[in-house]
Amino acid sequence: MERIGFVGLGTMGASMAANLLRAGAPLTVWNRTPGQAGPLLEMGAQAAESAAAVATRSEISVVCVSDTPDVEAVLFGPGGIAEGATRGSLVIDCSTISPDATREFGRRLAELGVAMVDAPVSGGSEGARLGTLTFFVGGDEAAVVRARPVLGAMGKTITHLGPLGSGQAGKAVNQVIISGAYLGVAEGIVLGMRAGLDPRRLVEALSGGSAQSWVLANRSGRMIDDEYPLGFRLALHRKDLGIALELARGLGLPLPVAALTASLEDVLMAEGHGDEDMSVLAHAIQAGATGDAGAGRRPV
Amino acid sequence: MERIGFVGLGTMGASMAANLLRAGAPLTVWNRTPGQAGPLLEMGAQAAESAAAVATRSEISVVCVSDTPDVEAVLFGPGGIAEGATRGSLVIDCSTISPDATREFGRRLAELGVAMVDAPVSGGSEGARLGTLTFFVGGDEAAVVRARPVLGAMGKTITHLGPLGSGQAGKAVNQVIISGAYLGVAEGIVLGMRAGLDPRRLVEALSGGSAQSWVLANRSGRMIDDEYPLGFRLALHRKDLGIALELARGLGLPLPVAALTASLEDVLMAEGHGDEDMSVLAHAIQAGATGDAGAGRRPV
Numbered sequence: 001m002e003r004i005g006f007v008g009l010g011t012m013g014a015s016m017a018a019n020l021l022r023a024g025a026p027l028t029v030w031n032r033t034p035g036q037a038g039p040l041l042e043m044g045a046q047a048a049e050s051a052a053a054v055a056t057r058s059e060i061s062v063v064c065v066s067d068t069p070d071v072e073a074v075l076f077g078p079g080g081i082a083e084g085a086t087r088g089s090l091v092i093d094c095s096t097i098s099p100d101a102t103r104e105f106g107r108r109l110a111e112l113g114v115a116m117v118d119a120p121v122s123g124g125s126e127g128a129r130l131g132t133l134t135f136f137v138g139g140d141e142a143a144v145v146r147a148r149p150v151l152g153a154m155g156k157t158i159t160h161l162g163p164l165g166s167g168q169a170g171k172a173v174n175q176v177i178i179s180g181a182y183l184g185v186a187e188g189i190v191l192g193m194r195a196g197l198d199p200r201r202l203v204e205a206l207s208g209g210s211a212q213s214w215v216l217a218n219r220s221g222r223m224i225d226d227e228y229p230l231g232f233r234l235a236l237h238r239k240d241l242g243i244a245l246e247l248a249r250g251l252g253l254p255l256p257v258a259a260l261t262a263s264l265e266d267v268l269m270a271e272g273h274g275d276e277d278m279s280v281l282a283h284a285i286q287a288g289a290t291g292d293a294g295a296g297r298r299p300v
Numbered sequence: 301m302e303r304i305g306f307v308g309l310g311t312m313g314a315s316m317a318a319n320l321l322r323a324g325a326p327l328t329v330w331n332r333t334p335g336q337a338g339p340l341l342e343m344g345a346q347a348a349e350s351a352a353a354v355a356t357r358s359e360i361s362v363v364c365v366s367d368t369p370d371v372e373a374v375l376f377g378p379g380g381i382a383e384g385a386t387r388g389s390l391v392i393d394c395s396t397i398s399p400d401a402t403r404e405f406g407r408r409l410a411e412l413g414v415a416m417v418d419a420p421v422s423g424g425s426e427g428a429r430l431g432t433l434t435f436f437v438g439g440d441e442a443a444v445v446r447a448r449p450v451l452g453a454m455g456k457t458i459t460h461l462g463p464l465g466s467g468q469a470g471k472a473v474n475q476v477i478i479s480g481a482y483l484g485v486a487e488g489i490v491l492g493m494r495a496g497l498d499p500r501r502l503v504e505a506l507s508g509g510s511a512q513s514w515v516l517a518n519r520s521g522r523m524i525d526d527e528y529p530l531g532f533r534l535a536l537h538r539k540d541l542g543i544a545l546e547l548a549r550g551l552g553l554p555l556p557v558a559a560l561t562a563s564l565e566d567v568l569m570a571e572g573h574g575d576e577d578m579s580v581l582a583h584a585i586q587a588g589a590t591g592d593a594g595a596g597r598r599p600v
Contacts, residue, residue: 099495122509122510122511123508123509123510124510127509134505134508134509136505156508157505157508157509159501159502159504159505160501161497161498161501161502161505162496162497162498166495166496166497169491169492169495169496169497170492170497170502170505170506172491172495173488173489173491173492173495173497173502173506173511174488174506174509174510174511176484176487176488176491177484177485177487177488177506177511177513177516178484178510178511179480179484179487180479180480180481180482180483180484180485180487180557181480181481181484181510181511181513182480183480183484183556183557184476184477184478184479184480184481184483184484184557184558185477185480187476187477187479187480187555187556187557187558188473188474188476188477189473190553191469191472191473191476191544191547191548191551191553191555192469192470192473194548194551194553195399195466195469195472195473195547195551196462196466196469197461197462197466197469197470197473198461198462201459201460201461202459202461202470202473204459205434205436205457205459205461205470206434206470206473206474206477208423208434208456208457209422209423209427209434209457209474209514210422210423210424210474210478210481210514210515210518210532211422211473211474211477211478211481211514212513212514213477213481213512213513213514213515214509214510214511214512214513215510215513216477218510232510244491247491247495248491248494251491251494251495251589252589252590253490253491253494253585253588253589254585254588254589255487255491255585256483256487256560256564256585256588257480257483257484257487257557257560258484258487260556260557260560264556285553285554285555285556288553288554288556289551289552289553289554290552
């Protein structure tokens with residue numbers, strides 16, 4: 001494998017970088033907040049003093065940070081990848097950011113002779129650890145072919161959706177679809193419990209038909225227990241919905257269920273639930289209930 | 301098997317009754333609109349001249365009609381099941397109706413010494429034909445035990461959720477969950493197509509992760525083609541959502557995604573889409589788009 005650099009060693013990035021090391025990649029790493037690289041250095045990674053230094057030592061630099069401004073900073077800020085990257089190198093951005101900004105970043109890198117692929121991920125911290133992530137990929141064919149072995153070391157499903165920015169658009173679609181999935185399951189589970197049904201038997205009954213989904217199978221249990229360990233942070237989904245809603249706005253398209261979910265998530269974040277799993281949406285349904293309306297009413 | 305009666309030979313009922321005959325049940329049938337029984341009579345069913353006559357000749361009467369007033373009519377109207385049913389017989393209602401009304405009907409039947417089980421179905425016309433339906437079952441343990449072989453001849457998953465009315469509550473939960481599932485997939489697919497992505501590759505990429513669902517696997521194709529053959533009639537889902545929203549209202553519970561879906565479905569029905577498959581919800585998203593906002597904007 002080519003010499004790989006990794007910028008952004010958060011929950012996702014650290015696990016993804018570890019899988020690159022396991023696949024035998026020569027790896028140089030850097031993180032904005034120091035002290036995250038320890039376990040990777042023990043596995044054989046080299047530490048660099050900046051994103052620019054990572055890029056200088058790498059033929060392919062992988063970026064995995066939080067939001068559009070973070071990607072802009074590690075690419076074009078002081079000590080950023082643009083300062084150190086050599087002509088002919090490749091940047092793979094695994095962050096989830098704006099498709100429009102991605103295209104702009106790609107243009108600026110192209111002026112330096114540096115190629116770019118956007119490859120946002122789905123599959124959460126567990127997928128990152130197990131190397132079972134899904135990558136939504138955008139970029140020129142040649143750049144994507146070059147990125148593929150790197151992505152293959154970190155994930156299972158790698159789908160090239162079109163030119164640069166298409167990966168971000170695909171990820172936005174994923175986040176819109178799960179808005180409806182989580183909200184539907186949240187409302188259904190809370191309704192079933194309020195109606196006096198045994199929720200685990202209910203989930204069993206629902207799983208055989210048109211209500212079947214990953215969310216029902218993997219997140220209804222948290223809603224039943226009313227406990228929301230991570231998982232996938234609500235605040236991050238809200239950030240991603242902002243990207244999807246902006247994309248839709250530009251296309252003149254209404255996204256009612258995404259907008260509704262964003263609004264409920266805003267309330268949950270204001271109430272301090274931003275760092276809980278996204279399934280805490282069930283809490284918004286419960287909290288909206290009038291405590292007394294059901295009183296004296298015999299359960300079903 | 302006990303002597304079975306079947307009242308309501310629509311798309312669902314006719315297929316379910318046929319599966320009872322295949323399982324060797326002695327079957328008497330009746331339908332409000334005449335002329336539906338032909339194929340069943342050829343398979344060996346007996347025709348009766350009223351629901352009451354069905355009940356008189358049957359130990360177990362299965363009802364499969366559209367809505368709460370229809371069930372009330374075939375149970376308690378002139379020539380209804382209550383007129384003909386003998387003490388010790390059982391009524392299985394496979395219609396999707398109000399849980400509250402179900403309990404009232406059960407009380408009225410109990411006064412005549414007739415037991416009742418509610419067993420609304422999920423799985424559509426295909427499930428009815430193939431005998432793979434899911435039954436959400438409510439009723440006393442003894443009545444449900446008695447109903448089980450009959451349900452088993454018509455479906456695959458039979459889940460007893462609690463006392464009478466619990467089946468209807470479970471079905472309401474199913475319809476709430478699929479509201480979110482359909483709407484999320486509709487918004488996601490339309491967004492992805494507007495953003496210039498290849499929708500079939502997109503669905504492939506989405507299917508490996510948290511966006512996976514029955515709706516994505518089985519209904520995204522109709523949304524991509526913008527053609528909505530049945531399937532599951534939009535107007536029937538809207539009817540079922542009315543039941544779910546009424547149940548939630550009684551429990552003091554908000555169901556934002558169910559209410560949003562009901563509102564979009566009302567518009568679609570007013571525009572003449574009520575008899576199309578529920579996946580026509582994607583049409584509501586497309587129709588809401590401003591035709592010009594995306595003009596001149598290069599696709600992703």
